[in-house]
Amino acid sequence: MSDIKWDIYLIGEPKPGIDRPTLVRNLATLFKKEVPTIEKMLRKSRSLIKANVDQLTAKKYQAAIAKAGGQCELLEQGEQLFSDDVPSAVAAPPVLSVAPVENTPAFTVAPSLDNVTHTSPYGAPQSNLESSNHCCFKCAAPLHAGVAHCPQCYAQQPRFNNKSKVTAGFLAFFLGGFGVHRFYLGQWWGVFYLLFAITGIPGLIAFIEALVFWFTPRARWERKYGQVAGGGAGMAVALVIGVISFVVFLGIAAAVALPAYQDYTARAKIDAAMPLINQTREQVEKIILEKNFLPSENILAGLPETISSPQVQSVRLSDGAQMIVTFDTMVGTDKAPTIIWTPTKTGDHIEWDCLSGSMPDRSRNPECRGGAGAPNANK
Numbered sequence: 001m002s003d004i005k006w007d008i009y010l011i012g013e014p015k016p017g018i019d020r021p022t023l024v025r026n027l028a029t030l031f032k033k034e035v036p037t038i039e040k041m042l043r044k045s046r047s048l049i050k051a052n053v054d055q056l057t058a059k060k061y062q063a064a065i066a067k068a069g070g071q072c073e074l075l076e077q078g079e080q081l082f083s084d085d086v087p088s089a090v091a092a093p094p095v096l097s098v099a100p101v102e103n104t105p106a107f108t109v110a111p112s113l114d115n116v117t118h119t120s121p122y123g124a125p126q127s128n129l130e131s132s133n134h135c136c137f138k139c140a141a142p143l144h145a146g147v148a149h150c151p152q153c154y155a156q157q158p159r160f161n162n163k164s165k166v167t168a169g170f171l172a173f174f175l176g177g178f179g180v181h182r183f184y185l186g187q188w189w190g191v192f193y194l195l196f197a198i199t200g201i202p203g204l205i206a207f208i209e210a211l212v213f214w215f216t217p218r219a220r221w222e223r224k225y226g227q228v229a230g231g232g233a234g235m236a237v238a239l240v241i242g243v244i245s246f247v248v249f250l251g252i253a254a255a256v257a258l259p260a261y262q263d264y265t266a267r268a269k270i271d272a273a274m275p276l277i278n279q280t281r282e283q284v285e286k287i288i289l290e291k292n293f294l295p296s297e298n299i300l301a302g303l304p305e306t307i308s309s310p311q312v313q314s315v316r317l318s319d320g321a322q323m324i325v326t327f328d329t330m331v332g333t334d335k336a337p338t339i340i341w342t343p344t345k346t347g348d349h350i351e352w353d354c355l356s357g358s359m360p361d362r363s364r365n366p367e368c369r370g371g372a373g374a375p376n377a378n379k
Contacts (some may be wrong), residue, residue: 005077018069176206193267266363
């Protein structure tokens with residue numbers, strides 16, 4: 001066996017086809033080191049991980065790192081590298097001390113951050129890495145998940161949540177017009193979706209965003225929304241404003257929709273009552289033409305005292321043979337609006353005018369509009 005000794009350097013870039021978060025997780029598991037430590041090493045172009053080893057050991061390191069998705073370089077002991085990578089003569093940089101074994105078992109590189117399965121020649125992977133996946137945002141000290149304050153610098157740590165692209169897509173698809181998906185992703189500017197929801201433009205934008213969310217590659221989604229800061233005071237204010245805007249929007253929608261619905265109901269009842277009204281008018285016309293007389297009461301026209309139907313409360317005759325029809329509906333504040341049909345004898349036929357009554361003009365059928373219920377009738 002050759003007596004040449006080798007130094008092992010970790011290259012700062014992953015192998016083609018392997019994303020950087022996966023490489024970090026794999027190397028942290030392989031060497032049983034903290035994730036921040038591995039990240040710091042990969043920030044350099046190359047880092048010394050083992051010095052003065054024989055060729056067999058160096059090859060085993062190289063194979064294990066390659067299976068983890070990384071790259072390494074083997075240099076003969078004492079060969080110079082770039083100045084920023086050469087170990088200092090005063091204080092040698094920390095190296096990863098890992099005891100190799102004789103055989104190199106298979107090493108499986110997980111395609112994503114969710115499932116990482118390794119069999120390492122340097123020891124069993126850690127059963128729970130969640131405690132080493134976090135570091136202080138201020139001093140970069142490793143932290144356990146859920147720690148509120150850093151034990152080193154005492155800085156308060158932000159809360160982070162993983163966001164699902166499927167959930168965000170469905171929220172954008174069904175409730176995107178109100179900006180719900182933006183609030184879910186921790187973005188306060190979802191308020192603008194609420195403010196302009198009545199225009200329909202936010203709904204169209206949210207529909208496109210839903211498709212973008214669903215078809216975004218998982219790795220890219222995790223980089224952008226895998227760790228979203230939890231809500232703070234600003235988010236609470238945004239949510240309150242969003243709720244208020246939503247309530248106001250519902251109020252405006254109800255104020256517009258309720259009268260429109262009442263008008264639609266009134267017109268539907270008038271249409272449904274027309275057979276009864278026409279039948280009554282024919283009887284009144286018959287009396288007027290045969291007797292040249294304008295009946296002022298139902299009994300004088302041979303009509304029942306009570307005439308009603310599911311749509312009509314009553315039909316009664318008044319002076320001049322006016323037929324007052326009271327409908328069983330509610331329009332505005334009038335719970336029993338009326339339309340008055342007034343007959344006019346012209347030769348041998350009768351013409352009816354239905355412009356009078358308390359029924360609002362917008363709720364009448366077309367032939368009865370423009371009378372007392374019209375907006376400008378009394379001006």
